[in-house]
Structures are given as C-alpha cells and as structure tokens.
Amino acid sequence: MQLQLQHITKAFGHVVALGDVSFSAEAPEFICLLGPSGCGKTTLLRLIAGLSTPDSGQLLLDGEDLTRVPARQRGFGIVFQAYSLFPNMTVAENIGYGLKIRGRKPKEIKERVGQLLDLIRLPHLADRYPYQLSGGQQQRIALARAVAVDPKLLLLDEPLSALDAKVRTELRAEIRELQKRLGILTIMVTHDQEEALMLADRVVCMQDGRIAQIGTPTALYTHPANRFVADFMGVSNLMEQSSVRRWAGHLLNGHTPPEDYIACVRPEDIAIRSGATGARVKEVQFLGNLSRIQLEWAGGTLIVQEAGRTDLVPGVEVGIDIPAERCAWVAPQ
Numbered sequence: 001m002q003l004q005l006q007h008i009t010k011a012f013g014h015v016v017a018l019g020d021v022s023f024s025a026e027a028p029e030f031i032c033l034l035g036p037s038g039c040g041k042t043t044l045l046r047l048i049a050g051l052s053t054p055d056s057g058q059l060l061l062d063g064e065d066l067t068r069v070p071a072r073q074r075g076f077g078i079v080f081q082a083y084s085l086f087p088n089m090t091v092a093e094n095i096g097y098g099l100k101i102r103g104r105k106p107k108e109i110k111e112r113v114g115q116l117l118d119l120i121r122l123p124h125l126a127d128r129y130p131y132q133l134s135g136g137q138q139q140r141i142a143l144a145r146a147v148a149v150d151p152k153l154l155l156l157d158e159p160l161s162a163l164d165a166k167v168r169t170e171l172r173a174e175i176r177e178l179q180k181r182l183g184i185l186t187i188m189v190t191h192d193q194e195e196a197l198m199l200a201d202r203v204v205c206m207q208d209g210r211i212a213q214i215g216t217p218t219a220l221y222t223h224p225a226n227r228f229v230a231d232f233m234g235v236s237n238l239m240e241q242s243s244v245r246r247w248a249g250h251l252l253n254g255h256t257p258p259e260d261y262i263a264c265v266r267p268e269d270i271a272i273r274s275g276a277t278g279a280r281v282k283e284v285q286f287l288g289n290l291s292r293i294q295l296e297w298a299g300g301t302l303i304v305q306e307a308g309r310t311d312l313v314p315g316v317e318v319g320i321d322i323p324a325e326r327c328a329w330v331a332p333q
C-alpha cells in the first residue's frame with residue numbers, strides 16, 4: 001500500500017494552511033506529522049482522510065486518484081484526539097460497528113472483536129459502556145474499532161494528547177506494537193517531538209504549511225535541515241558561525257558551510273572537564289537520571305546534559321569538549 005501526496009495546497013481565506021506539500025509513504029511505515037500549533041498537520045490529515053479536499057494537488061493510493069473520493073468510500077481507519085466512541089454502545093458493539101454496517105455475519109464479528117480485545121489486552125471489558133472506562137481504555141477501544149475493518153490506512157489525530165503522562169507512555173508502546181503486528185501504513189499527527197521520535201519510522205516535520213524536513217527520527221535529530229527543525233526536535237545549542245570561528249574553530253573541521261549556516265550541537269554531545277578552564281557553571285538542574293547544566297563561555301550560553309554529575313555547582317570553572325563530528329551545520333530558517 002503506497003500513499004502519494006503530490007503538490008497539495010489548501011488555503012482558508014487568506015491563510016495558507018498547506019503550501020505545496022508532497023511526500024510518499026508505504027506500508028508498513030509509521031509516519032508522524034510533527035510541528036507546532038497552526039503548522040497545518042491537522043489540515044493535512046483531514047485531506048488524507050477525505051474529510052476535506054485540497055485546492056490543488058493530488059492524493060494517490062497505490063496509483064489510484066483519491067483526491068475527490070469522500071471519506072466513507074476510502075476505507076481508512078481514524079482515531080481522533082477526543083474519545084469518539086458511541087456512548088450508547090458497549091465496547092464489543094463499538095469495535096464491531098464497522099463490520100456490522102458492512103453486513104458481516106454475527107459469528108464473524110464476535111470472533112474478530114474477541115481477537116482485537118485480546119490484542120489490546122482488554123478482553124474483560126467487552127460488555128462495558130464507554131462511560132465506565134478510563135481515558136486510556138477508551139482510546140485503546142477506539143484504536144481497535146479503527147483497525148477492525150482492516151483499513152488500508154490508519155490515521156491518528158493526536159490520539160494520546162488527552163491522557164496523563166504515564167498512560168500516554170504506555171499507550172505509545174501499545175500503538176507501536178499493534179501497528180507493527182498489523183503492518184498497516186499509519187499516519188499520526190502530533191506536536192510532541194518525543195512521541196514522534198519514539199513512534200515514527202519517518203517524521204514529516206512541518207513549518208508554516210510546508211515540509212521543513214522529512215526523514216528518520218535519527219536523521220532529523222542529528223542532522224536537522226534548519227534552525228526550526230533543530231529547535232523543534234529537542235534541546236540544541238545553536239551557535240552563529242562568527243562565534244564558532246572565534247571560539248570553537250575546530251568545529252568547522254574542514255567544512256565550509258554557507259555563510260549564514262549555524263552550528264547545532266546537542267547537549268549530550270558536550271563533555272564537561274573538571275579542573276580545566278574556559279567555561280563557568282551557571283545553573284545545574286537535577287533531572288533524576290541526568291543533570292542539565294547551563295554554562296557560560298566566550299561563545300555565549302551552552303546547555304550540557306550529563307549523567308551522574310554531582311560535582312558541579314554554580315560559579316565553578318570548568319573546561320568543555322565539543323567533538324567536531326557531533327556538530328551539524330543547519331540553515332538559518
């Protein structure tokens with residue numbers, strides 16, 4: 001199953017929600033549409049779902065043009081952010097709903113519902129109503145309902161955002177496991193970079209209605225295309241080229257980046273040397289397994305992350321090592 005988006009645009013009045021978006025994805029990929037509020041992720045997901053149509057561009061599934069095919073004829077599974085189970089149906093009836101309206105036999109429906117309840121590890125909840133379930137359970141059921149009909153494509157619109165942190169982490173792992181097991185091409189909207197890093201085979205990072213970068217989580221983290229992606233994909237130390245030339249010339253290491261490119265170094269790639277000089281500890285934040293240390297040096301402020309660092313207190317003079325191979329050169333915008 002291959003999905004192709006070709007030069008998709010969509011405007012709402014004067015607001016360009018999507019400007020020329022193109023990418024392809026293939027089963028069994030898990031794609032995350034990632035970006036800040038208003039960057040166009042939901043608009044793009046709704047277009048893929050068939051809940052709205054683009055102003056221009058095409059959407060193809062295995063070469064077939066679906067651009068103007070309505071949602072109910074696309075056969076996609078969708079899970080929304082808000083729990084969207086039918087309140088007057090039991091869990092089993094919710095999961096079996098799609099099969100029932102497709103005219104499947106009661107025995108077949110019962111079997112499939114049973115399989116899915118086992119898969120989401122909630123076999124004991126078949127006869128409950130949605131109001132008798134926790135948020136996490138409701139989203140698991142919504143997921144089971146979405147995949148019950150063997151959809152060609154699974155679309156997830158921030159399905160975890162209403163849940164508390166612990167349930168969210170558990171459910172992330174479960175979604176990934178279920179998706180891998182079923183091998184369905186899945187596209188999920190999220191504004192949570194950690195979620196995207198954990199779930200996605202490839203991340204589509206969006207900026208102002210355009211794709212800023214598309215690639216594996218590792219590629220986006222270690223080689224962000226621009227300042228926006230670097231910032232969005234976690235904590236980064238961004239240094240103007242003028243300060244790199246002056247204070248950390250070794251980072252250039254034979255590179256001649258375009259003049260306006262900036263250096264990006266991740267906090268865990270910088271080592272702090274006690275008993276040396278060059279930087280001063282400004283602040284130490286204890287994060288449990290890690291310490292986040294803010295340093296002042298001639299090139300400005302640096303954020304460093306190290307495990308088990310208890311010897312550092314504000315005001316202490318230290319040295320820093322920044323390995324040149326850990327420095328990525330990124331476009332300014």
Ligand code: ATP
Nearest residue numbers: 012015016017036037038039040041042043044191
């Ligand atoms: P969020 O994470 O906040 O949901 P998003 O990345 O999903 O944001 P979209 O909902 O796709 O962003 O919106 C993209 C842009 O299009 C925004 O500027 C938004 O205000 C605008 N927009 C979206 N839907 C409509 C609409 N129906 N009418 C007018 N403007 C809209």
